[in-house]
Structure formats: structure tokens, C-alpha cells
Amino acid sequence: MEKIELYNTLPAVFAGREDDNSEVWLRDISFEKGKRYLISAESGTGKSSLCAYIYGYRVDYSGKIAFDGRDIHELTVPEWCQVRQSSIAYLPQELRLFPELTAMENIQLKNRLTHHKTEKEIVAYFEQLGIPEKVDSPLGKLSIGQQQRVAIIRTLCQPADFILLDEPVSHLDEANNAIVARIVSDEASRQGAGIISTSVGNNVKIQVDKEFKL
Amino acid sequence: MKNGLMWKLLRKHISKSQLVGFSLANLIGLTIVILAVQFYQDVLPVFNDQESFIRKDYLIITRNITSAGAMLGNKSEFSDADIHDLESQPWCRKVGRFSSSNFGIMATIGSGGAGTMHTQFFFESIPTEFIDVDPTWTFDPKHPEVPVIMSRDYLSLYNFGFASTQGLPKISEGNASSVPMTFTFNGNGRSETMHGHIVGFSSRLNTIIVPESFMKWASSRYGDGTVQHPQRLIVEVNRPGDPQIQDYMDAHHYEIAGDKMSSGKAYYFLTLIISIVIVVGIIISLLSFFVLMLSIYLLLQKNTKKLQDLLMLGYSPTQVSRPYVKMVVYINCGVLVLSVILMLLARMYYMETLRDFGTNGGTIVAAIVVAVVIMGCITMGNVLAIKRKVRSLWIQD
Numbered sequence: 001m002e003k004i005e006l007y008n009t010l011p012a013v014f015a016g017r018e019d020d021n022s023e024v025w026l027r028d029i030s031f032e033k034g035k036r037y038l039i040s041a042e043s044g045t046g047k048s049s050l051c052a053y054i055y056g057y058r059v060d061y062s063g064k065i066a067f068d069g070r071d072i073h074e075l076t077v078p079e080w081c082q083v084r085q086s087s088i089a090y091l092p093q094e095l096r097l098f099p100e101l102t103a104m105e106n107i108q109l110k111n112r113l114t115h116h117k118t119e120k121e122i123v124a125y126f127e128q129l130g131i132p133e134k135v136d137s138p139l140g141k142l143s144i145g146q147q148q149r150v151a152i153i154r155t156l157c158q159p160a161d162f163i164l165l166d167e168p169v170s171h172l173d174e175a176n177n178a179i180v181a182r183i184v185s186d187e188a189s190r191q192g193a194g195i196i197s198t199s200v201g202n203n204v205k206i207q208v209d210k211e212f213k214l
Numbered sequence: 215m216k217n218g219l220m221w222k223l224l225r226k227h228i229s230k231s232q233l234v235g236f237s238l239a240n241l242i243g244l245t246i247v248i249l250a251v252q253f254y255q256d257v258l259p260v261f262n263d264q265e266s267f268i269r270k271d272y273l274i275i276t277r278n279i280t281s282a283g284a285m286l287g288n289k290s291e292f293s294d295a296d297i298h299d300l301e302s303q304p305w306c307r308k309v310g311r312f313s314s315s316n317f318g319i320m321a322t323i324g325s326g327g328a329g330t331m332h333t334q335f336f337f338e339s340i341p342t343e344f345i346d347v348d349p350t351w352t353f354d355p356k357h358p359e360v361p362v363i364m365s366r367d368y369l370s371l372y373n374f375g376f377a378s379t380q381g382l383p384k385i386s387e388g389n390a391s392s393v394p395m396t397f398t399f400n401g402n403g404r405s406e407t408m409h410g411h412i413v414g415f416s417s418r419l420n421t422i423i424v425p426e427s428f429m430k431w432a433s434s435r436y437g438d439g440t441v442q443h444p445q446r447l448i449v450e451v452n453r454p455g456d457p458q459i460q461d462y463m464d465a466h467h468y469e470i471a472g473d474k475m476s477s478g479k480a481y482y483f484l485t486l487i488i489s490i491v492i493v494v495g496i497i498i499s500l501l502s503f504f505v506l507m508l509s510i511y512l513l514l515q516k517n518t519k520k521l522q523d524l525l526m527l528g529y530s531p532t533q534v535s536r537p538y539v540k541m542v543v544y545i546n547c548g549v550l551v552l553s554v555i556l557m558l559l560a561r562m563y564y565m566e567t568l569r570d571f572g573t574n575g576g577t578i579v580a581a582i583v584v585a586v587v588i589m590g591c592i593t594m595g596n597v598l599a600i601k602r603k604v605r606s607l608w609i610q611d
Binding site for chain 1: 219220222223226520522523524525526527528529530531605608609610611
């Protein structure tokens with residue numbers, strides 16, 4: 001996938017609102033593979049909705065979203081599964097981890113599907129993010145900041161053309177923010193992937209090519 | 215490990231008591247259905263020597279002859295229209311006509327010494343397919359010899375009513391063919407004598423039967439050439455105890471010979487009762503099917519978020535459904551096997567009684583096919599419901 005385009009897109013809940021301030025809603029914009037974007041927003045402006053539309057699990061919007069010119073409404077379920085396994089790596093704001101599994105099991109649930117990282121590489125990520133002792137801990141016992149780091153590792157366990165991060169560092173301190181920025185950047189560079197990151201203030205420290213105000 | 219992890223996640227909220235409840239209900243329902251089918255198969259030979267799922271039976275009918283009617287000269291024959299109407303009834307498979315001899319017959323039975331009997335005689339013939347004794351008999355006018363089939367009742371009548379009181383030798387079915395018989399036919403200005411022999415005894419036909427080919431030959435030779443309508447008919451029916459048959463006979467003033475209808479009634483009620491039992495079994499199975507559906511829906515509802523999260527990771531709805539599909543298939547296969555075992559155990563129990571009736575029972579294939587078909591349908595319904603439900607979680611608006 002080379003390009004994600006939005007044409008005059010607007011969440012259904014904002015219908016009828018004429019919002020000239022947004023650089024995303026009701027505009028024609030595109031995200032290109034290999035480039036890095038920051039979508040900065042205030043709370044309640046539809047940041048997570050945008051991610052949900054692009055990732056295909058919500059359709060409550062008007063306008064059009066296209067992958068390489070193809071309207072995503074036309075994608076079949078098997079095609080979406082393919083997108084989620086090999087085109088778009090997504091970190092949801094609410095993390096969507098499974099508390100009854102261990103940290104490693106949570107990651108393996110994804111990695112067994114994609115076979116993208118070795119167990120050694122995954123453990124190395126745990127070490128870089130400062131939680132090597134949490135590999136086999138039940139996820140429910142981890143703090144929210146630790147859980148966010150586990151979710152980031154899981155996001156990186158797949159081939160991707162775009163890495164879509166919804167508030168990736170909202171629960172992390174400056175030091176961990178920098179580490180996350182570095183490993184996400186490295187992974188994106190390795191794959192030639194684009195990065196789309198959202199933020200309500202605590203930006204991940206990645207050099208971006210373009211910033212959109214939502 | 216992937217499947218292990220999925221199961222670890224998705225087994226949460228599985229209600230063992232609900233599944234046990236479903237399994238028990240389904241086990242009872244299915245066992246009732248296949249036991250009824252099996253019992254029907256096993257009992258059938260008691261009612262019928264033909265081990266066919268669809269039983270054949272024959273009724274012999276005549277017109278009702280009342281004394282007033284006989285004096286008024288009411289007809290006792292069946293017209294072509296009567297026969298056609300009979301053939302069009304839903305319970306009627308085939309109708310055969312009895313043709314009777316319209317010429318004089320004198321029979322001499324015995325070898326000419328003491329005990330030789332001379333008697334007026336009569337013959338009838340019916341199409342070979344209705345005869346229950348060796349139907350391969352023939353008549354050849356070049357070597358005229360008349361093969362006859364007699365009613366088994368006549369043999370008893372002779373042995374126990376006549377021979378024993380008159381001091382005559384008894385005749386067994388085996389040596390009956392060696393009893394010397396001659397027939398003298400009178401008519402058309404001819405009087406000819408030919409030999410005859412008994413080829414068998416019939417339980418179905420209460421008369422003296424000769425081959426149709428002989429009857430045709432003899433009628434043209436000795437008869438007066440008039441075409442006679444049959445006075446008796448043999449009817450092959452598919453449900454001998456069906457009340458519709460009795461109603462029809464009553465409405466048309468026909469009479470059924472013997473007590474065929476009463477044994478038919480027992481068979482009819484057996485079929486009726488077994489049908490009711492099968493319906494009850496199917497209702498129980500259906501209810502248990504809905505119990506499982508409800509249980510699965512509840513389970514999927516409670517695990518909705520997990521299922522959605524798995525779909526978000528890139529798992530397909532088929533992959534996510536698989537643990538539940540497997541669970542349902544395993545449970546249903548278990549129920550299937552158990553119910554067949556239960557049916558066989560129950561069968562062992564009642565077969566001891568049935569053997570006293572001289573039957574070893576029917577095949578178990580039908581019952582097993584019914585079990586597999588019912589369980590197949592239930593499993594398919596469950597699996598489709600699971601897949602539909604999981605598919606409905608795809609969009610999370």
C-alpha cells in the first residue's frame with residue numbers, strides 16, 4: 001500500500017457542523033508510505049474515530065477513504081484481514097490487550113499470525129523499553145505505562161506500509177517516549193513504512209514530515 | 215500455541231452446566247428418535263414376513279350379499295368402473311381379478327379304491343403376482359395336466375374334519391402332490407378328462423387356483439363364450455389397517471374376507487404410536503438445539519470484546535469462530551456416539567422378548583443414518599449461528 005487518502009471525510013456525529021479549523025475533516029488529504037505524520041488534536045475532535053475508520057472497524061463517516069485509490073468500503077473481510085496482518089500496524093489508544101494472558105502471550109498472539117519477529121527480538125524490545133522482568137507476568141498485573149509498552153511491541157510485530165499510532169506515549173515519561181520514538185522510527189525505516197501518529201499534547205519524539213491539526 | 219492461546223482466551227464464560235444440560239437433552243431426544251426407528255425395524259418382521267420398510271398386504275373383497283338383495287337379483291360382480299375407482303384410492307397399489315370357471319367340473323380324488331371321492335368342483339384364477347406359492351407353474355395344452363393351488367384351510371378341513379372321522383389317511387403338505395386327481399370338464403358339447411396335481415397350499419387365497427393360461431384355454435374350450443365380470447377382487451394395499459379402507463368398503467357395501475383388517479389395525483396403531491414417539495423425540499432434540507443456541511449466543515455476547523480484539527489483530531472471523539465450532543462438533547459427536555450406544559443397549563433388552571416371536575430383528579442401518587442426519591442438521595445449525603454471530607462483530611460502530 002503506497003497511499004492512504006481522505007476525501008471530504010467527516011464523522012457522522014459531526015454531520016452538519018461547518019468546521020473551518022480542521023485540516024483533516026472535510027478536506028482532501030493523503031498519507032504516503034515512507035513519510036511521517038503527526039495529527040495533533042484536542043480531546044473530542046475525532047482522533048480515535050479517524051484511526052478506527054482507517055483500520056476498518058468503524059464506518060460511521062461521510063466522504064471517502066481510499067487505499068491506493070480504492071474506496072475502503074469495497075474491501076472484503078479477507079482483504080481487511082490481509083491489511084491488518086501486513087499493511088497497517090495499529091496501536092489503539094485503549095491498547096486492547098488481554099489481561100488474562102502474560103505480556104509475552106499477548107505479543108505472541110499477534111506474532112504467531114505474522115511470524116514477523118523472533119522471540120529473541122521480542123525479548124530485546126522488552127529490554128530496551130525497561131521491562132525485561134515483565135515478559136512472563138500476567139498482563140493484568142502490569143501498570144498502565146508498562147501495558148502501553150507491551151502494546152507498542154505487539155504493534156511492531158508485523159510487516160507494515162503504515163504504522164498507525166493512537167496516542168502512543170500518553171502514559172510514558174520523557175525517557176521512555178524517546179526510546180519508543182527510536183524503536184518505532186528504526187522499524188519504519190527498516191520497512192520503508194510511513195508513520196501516522198496522533199497526540200493530544202504529549203507527542204512521540206519522532207521527526208515528522210507533516211503535521212495536521214484535527 | 216496459537217490455538218492454545220485462543221482457547222485460553224475464549225473458553226472464559228463457557229457455562230459447563232448449560233452445555234451439560236444441552237448434551238443431556240439432546241442425548242435423550244436423539245436416543246428416543248433412533249430407538250423408535252430401530253424398534254420399528256425390529257418389530258416389522260413380526261407383522262410381515264417380508265422385511266421391507268414398506269409393508270405389502272392383500273385384502274380379498276366381495277360385494278355384500280344380503281338375503282333381500284340376493285332375491286332381488288342385485289349384482290354381485292365388480293364392473294370395470296368399480297375396479298378403476300378402487301385402483302385410484304391412495305391406499306391401493308394393485309387390483310387383481312378372480313376369474314371363475316363357467317363350465318362344469320367333476321373332480322375325482324383318490325386312486326379308485328375305497329375312499330375315492332367324486333365331487334362337483336370349481337376353479338378360479340388370478341394374476342400370478344398375487345399368488346404366495348411357487349408362481350412358476352405353467353399349463354401346456356399339448357400335454358394337458360392341471361396344476362392347482364388350494365387354500366391351506368381346505369387341507370386342515372380334510373385332515374381334521376373329514377379324514378379323522380372317516381378313517382382316511384391324512385395328507386401332509388409334502389405328499390399332497392402325489393395324491394391322484396382327475397378332472398372331467400363338461401361344456402360346449404365336450405366332456406374331457408385330464409389329470410391334475412396339487413402344487414401348493416396358500417394362506418392368502420381361500421379358493422382353488424389354476425394358472426390363468428389354463429383358465430383361458432378351458433373357458434374357450436368348454437365355456438359358452440360370455441364375458442364374466444369378476445365377483446371377487448384381490449387388492450394389494452400399503453397400509454392394511456388404515457381406517458380409510460374400512461370406510462371405503464362400508465360406503466360401497468364391499469366385504470373384506472377373513473380378519474385381515476384386525477391384524478392390520480394392530481400394525482396401523484403400532485405405526486401411529488411409533489410416529490408419535492419419533493415426533494416427541496424430534497421435539498426434544500429441537501428444544502435442546504435451541505438451548506445450545508442460547509448458550510452459545512450468551513457465551514459470544516459475554517466474550518464480544520475479546521472476539522473483536524482478536525479480529526483487530528488480523529484474525530479472520532473463521533479463525534476466531536474455530537474454537538467454538540470445534541467445541542460444538544466435539545459435543546455433538548459425543549452425543550451421537552452415546553445415543554447410538556444407549557439405543558443398542560435398550561435394543562439388547564427388548565430383543566429378548568422379540569425373539570420369542572421368532573424374529574432376530576431388522577437392520578440397524580436406518581437408525582444410525584437417522585441419528586447421523588439429525589445430528590448433522592443440528593451441528594450445521596449451530597456452526598452457522600456461531601459464524602453469523604462472529605461475523606456480526608466485525609464492525610464496531
